Amino acid sequence: MISTVVWGTGNVGRAAVRAVEAHPGLVLAAVLVHDPAKVGRDAGELAGMGTRLGVAATADVDAVLAAGPGAVVYAASGDLRPDEALADVVRAVRAGAVVVTPALYPLYDQRSAPAEFRDPVLAAVAAGGGSLFVSGVDPGWGNDVLPLLISGLGSTLDAIRCQEIFDYSTYDQEDSVRHLIGMGHPMEYEPLMLAPSVPTMVWGGQIRLMARSLGVELDAIRETFERHPLDAAVHTRTMGEFAAGTQGAVRFEVQGIVGGEPRIVIEHITRIHPSCAPHWPSPPDGGDGAHRVIIDGRPRIEVTVAATDEGENRSAGGNATAVGRLVNAVDWLAEAEPGLYDALDVPLRPAAGRLGRK
Structure with a gap:
């Protein structure tokens, strides 16, 4: 033992x-x-x-x-x-x-x-x-071993996309959600997580790791992001109120560029309430979170993982699977x-x- x-x-x-x-x-x-x-x-x-x-x-x-x-x-x-x-x-x-x-x-x-x-x-x-x-805790397996495993199931591979789609209204880490990610702040506020080069600092290692496993050279790593305000105030059980007009959703990508095209992409779509940015991708069953890997190639393969823990909490489920990878x-x-x-x-x-x- x-x-x-x-x-x-x-x-x-x-x-x-x-x-x-x-x-x-x-x-x-x-x-x-x-x-x-x-x-x-x-x-x-x-x-x-x-x-x-x-x-x-x-x-x-x-x-x-x-x-x-x-x-x-x-x-x-x-x-x-x-x-x-x-x-x-x-x-x-x-x-x-x-x-x-x-x-x-x-x-x-x-x-x-x-x-x-x-x-x-x-x-x-x-x-x-x-x-x-x-x-990683986002979770790491969703941005490395899972997409790499699935990539080996097809005959051709054009691109890999790893998505985390989450409603953080049940998340119990207010400092990170409000100040690091920017939820509830005025739209002119620049969250640290979206400051230039920070997404690459956090997720660039996973892009490089996948590129190394796939045997490709990266031209560059690029970042894109979008933000969306809340149309109405929302109240969360763990973090209180988030006012109308403040940031309610964030969508960003860290892109590994190969041959001038984004070929290895880690994308996060994060909301403080499911009503915000409804035109962005959502969990397939309307729940509060999911991790998805999309392999563009022949065949096209899509795998969605929805883990729950601490009741039906999927943000806790994502943490639990990431922890399981580490502890095991x-x-x-x-x-x-x-x-x-x-x-x-x-x-x-x-x-x-x-x-x-x-």
Whole structure:
């Protein structure tokens, strides 16, 4: 059994606690939290499991890492604190742990990552013998292993399009939704997520990773975006009111250009309410979210994935599948050589030993 720490208990951390507890090869050793109000609370309670796990949350990072855990699921956000997230991850790798996380966007394709992200991790691997695997929370498998797998089912391939289509009215991360994405702000407000080069910083690694797997050279990576205001005020259960006339929907693309054409595209269509921008693509069943991969070629292939978790919440379902990809890689990484890994290195395997397991 691999002793495993979950660091953070937000949207990703809750799913991580559940995934670690369900994995037959892992044991939940500790849960790290930042909020003093969570210290001492049982991990099962924080994860919304309805049962106690006998692991009390702690803020003592030194003590947890000094105990020598085999793995760390780093579930704290790196959106607005990338330097701090990198420092935390490097600290855990240097302590000898296998670390998995969605928080460090530049390391989705670690071979093309900037030196300021890659070099500290490689130094920590050399010093402590740990490993790191970074895969996205949007979710990563939808922008790498799934489209690449499906691309091999046809005879010709013209383009790959990966879509995330979501209504964020049930999402519980107000700072990111309002300030990072811009929902509820005046239309003249420039969200950080849509600032020039930021989408490429976040999703460009996945474009490069797919291009590498497909054996093509990218001419460039381009960005496009559209924004749409709310026609009327809407109220959300988790984040309150969003006023009429403010930003209610965003649609953007990160395009990998091959031979002058967009051939590898990651597209996000994000709403704060389904009534906003109804002319844009929506989930096929009218639900609150879906991930779709479209392979243009012969034949044309379209695959839509709609995952639910925490009731019928699909934003939580997307988090849960992304976390599953990470947590289920821990035992493989523990057997592999210490190093820095990406999605092309780490296999996606069956859920051995978990069929029917509660």
